[in-house]
Amino acid sequence: MAKIDIISGFLGAGKTTLIQKLLKEALKGEKVVLIENEFGEIGIDGGFLKDAGIEVTEMNSGCICCSLVGDFGSALKEVVTQYNPDRIIIEPSGVGKLSDVIKAVQGVAEDVELDLNSFVTVADAKKCKMYMKNFGEFYNNQVEYAGSIILSRTGDVAEDKLNESVALLREHNEKAAIITTPWDELSGEQILKVMEDGNDMVKELLEEEEICPVCGGHHDHEHHHEHDHEHHHHDHDEECSCGCGHDHDHDHEHHHHHDHDEECSCGCGHDHDHHHHHHADEVFTSWGKETPKKYNKEELDTILQKLSKDDSYGMILRSKGILQTEDGSWIQFDLVPGEYEIREGSADYTGRICVIGSKLKEDELEGLFF
Ligand SMILES: Nc1nc2c(ncn2[C@@H]2O[C@H](COP(=O)(O)OP(=O)(O)OP(=O)(O)O)[C@@H](O)[C@H]2O)c(=O)[nH]1
Numbered sequence: 001m002a003k004i005d006i007i008s009g010f011l012g013a014g015k016t017t018l019i020q021k022l023l024k025e026a027l028k029g030e031k032v033v034l035i036e037n038e039f040g041e042i043g044i045d046g047g048f049l050k051d052a053g054i055e056v057t058e059m060n061s062g063c064i065c066c067s068l069v070g071d072f073g074s075a076l077k078e079v080v081t082q083y084n085p086d087r088i089i090i091e092p093s094g095v096g097k098l099s100d101v102i103k104a105v106q107g108v109a110e111d112v113e114l115d116l117n118s119f120v121t122v123a124d125a126k127k128c129k130m131y132m133k134n135f136g137e138f139y140n141n142q143v144e145y146a147g148s149i150i151l152s153r154t155g156d157v158a159e160d161k162l163n164e165s166v167a168l169l170r171e172h173n174e175k176a177a178i179i180t181t182p183w184d185e186l187s188g189e190q191i192l193k194v195m196e197d198g199n200d201m202v203k204e205l206l207e208e209e210e211i212c213p214v215c216g217g218h219h220d221h222e223h224h225h226e227h228d229h230e231h232h233h234h235d236h237d238e239e240c241s242c243g244c245g246h247d248h249d250h251d252h253e254h255h256h257h258h259d260h261d262e263e264c265s266c267g268c269g270h271d272h273d274h275h276h277h278h279h280a281d282e283v284f285t286s287w288g289k290e291t292p293k294k295y296n297k298e299e300l301d302t303i304l305q306k307l308s309k310d311d312s313y314g315m316i317l318r319s320k321g322i323l324q325t326e327d328g329s330w331i332q333f334d335l336v337p338g339e340y341e342i343r344e345g346s347a348d349y350t351g352r353i354c355v356i357g358s359k360l361k362e363d364e365l366e367g368l369f370f
Contacts (some may be wrong), residue, residue, distance in 0.1 A: 001114065001115045002080055002084070002086065002087060002088050002113075002114055003087045003088070004087075004116050004118075005088070005118045005195065006092065006098065006101055006105065006119045006120065007089060007091050007092075008091075008092050008098045008119070008120065008142045008146070009094065009122030010094050010095070010124070010127075010131055010135070010138070010139055010142065011095065011317045011318035012094065012334070012335075012336035013094065013121075013123055013124050014122045014124065014150075014152035015091050015122050016091065017152070017183075018152070018191070019034065019091060021183060021191070022089075022188045022191065024188065025187055025188025025189065026188035026189045026191070026192040027087065027188075027192075030086040031084075031085045031087070032085060032086065032087045033079050033083055033089070034090075034091060035072075035076065035079065035089070036091045037072070037091065037092050037093045037096065038093055039093035039094060039096075039286060072104045073104055073107055073108045076088070076104075076108045077108055077111065080112050080114070094317075094356075095135075095280040095283070095356075096138075096142075096280065097138060097141040097142070098121065098141055098142045098144075098145040098146065099141055099145050102119060117196060118195040118196055119146055119147045119198070120146060120147065120148050120149075120150060121143055121145075121146035121176075122149075123150070123152065123165070124151075124152050124336070125151040125152060125153050125154045125157045125161070125162050125165050125180075126153055126156070126157050127336075127337065128169060129164065129165070129168055132168060134315075134358075135358075137277065137278060137283075138280065143169055143173050144173055146173060146176050147195070147198025148176050148178070148194050148195050148197070148198035149173065149176050149177070150178075150179045150183075150191065150194075151165065151178065151179055151180050154181065154182050155182035155184070166178055166180060176198060177194050177197065177198055179194055283358060284317070284357065284358055285356070285357065285359075285360050286355065286356045286357075287355045287360050287362050288352070288353060289352070289353045289369065290351065290352050291323075291350065291351045291370075293323075293351060294323075294324050295325060295331075296325060297342065300331065300342060301342065303368055304319075304333060304335055304340040304342070307340070307355070308335050308336075308337065308340050309338065312361070313355075313357070313360065313361050313364045314357045314359045314360035315358040315360075316337065316360075317336070317356050318336060318355070318356040318357070319333070319334075319340075319353070319354065319356070320333060320334050320335065320354055321351070321352055321353040322352050324351050330344070330345045331343065331344060353369060
């Protein structure tokens with residue numbers, strides 16, 4: 001029976017880096033298929049895994065959420081029947097809700113035998129607070145549903161910042177093991193063990209609670225099938241996963257009452273009677289270009305510096321690309337808020353740039369790169 005590992009995490013958290021480490025250090029003898037779901041028009045990852053003989057199924061048409069559950073389900077079924085792998089690693093898009101992905105996998109598990117092995121969330125140790133504040137609806141969902149949380153970049157972060165991040169994550173997940181040791185000090189096997197030990201919790205979660213098909217929350221809906229938020233029953237004392245920012249008290253019979261005369265506090269302008277969660281594409285947008293243009297390294301450095309710090313292009317959350325340089329070599333770049341990396345790469349069929357963010361200003365981006 002194929003084991004399913006879901007490796008979620010916000011844009012640029014380090015999911016692909018973690019998967020590479022696991023494949024190299026812990027899963028060598030196994031037949032593994034990776035299902036990647038990138039948000040953005042142009043898929044940039046994938047190549048290196050294909051080169052390593054790993055089967056990669058990419059889904060770039062949108063994120064695995066309500067609207068794509070069917071497509072995702074058929075892709076997953078096809079992978080099982082076609083390859084009969086030991087393990088399927090699912091890398092949802094950085095803006096996917098983990099509960100949506102779990103729900104989709106559960107749906108497939110009704111038809112095909114699957115072992116729901118681990119639900120993991122990778123989180124950038126430096127940016128938990130910022131992401132929770134700005135994109136809590138998506139970010140907190142990934143934290144809440146994780147069996148284990150693997151912090152990235154812990155080697156570059158001050159201890160008090162790391163402690164603060166762990167405390168914030170704990171507010172949203174009481175039980176998950178949280179890896180705080182830098183990855184290069186751990187073996188892939190050590191990490192895999194923590195991921196799989198979270199397994200018992202995953203089983204518990206699946207047995208005891210059903211994932212709400214409307215909001216994706218894991219509350220007890222036995223007596224509350226009406227999703228009008230009149231009496232929305234949460235059985236945990238965390239913030240509401242809809243991102244409304246309301247705290248739930250410790251009373252397990254707490255009745256969640258939104259004042260529906262008001263607009264959603266997130267500013268989306270939706271009346272929550274009819275729509276009480278957001279799709280990723282309502283909040284995040286992507287801009288992508290394919291180009292034969294040759295860049296020089298200094299020029300690219302200036303561009304990325306602006307993109308990582310300046311807010312004149314919208315709120316930039318992630319950018320990556322592969323471009324040819326003036327001397328004929330190829331470079332790849334990776335950018336998350338406040339930091340970026342440029343490295344040598346191998347030739348590709350053409351140059352590609354992808355930017356993901358919120359309220360992107362496409363004309364300004366065009367002007368920056370071209
Ligand atoms: N210093 C440091 N950099 C890291 C770490 N993890 C990831 N990175 C870097 O962060 C960038 C993003 O990492 P990815 O593994 O591509 O992140 P991802 O979550 O797959 O990103 P998406 O493609 O947006 O889903 C890359 O430049 C990585 O090299 C870490 O623990 N330490």
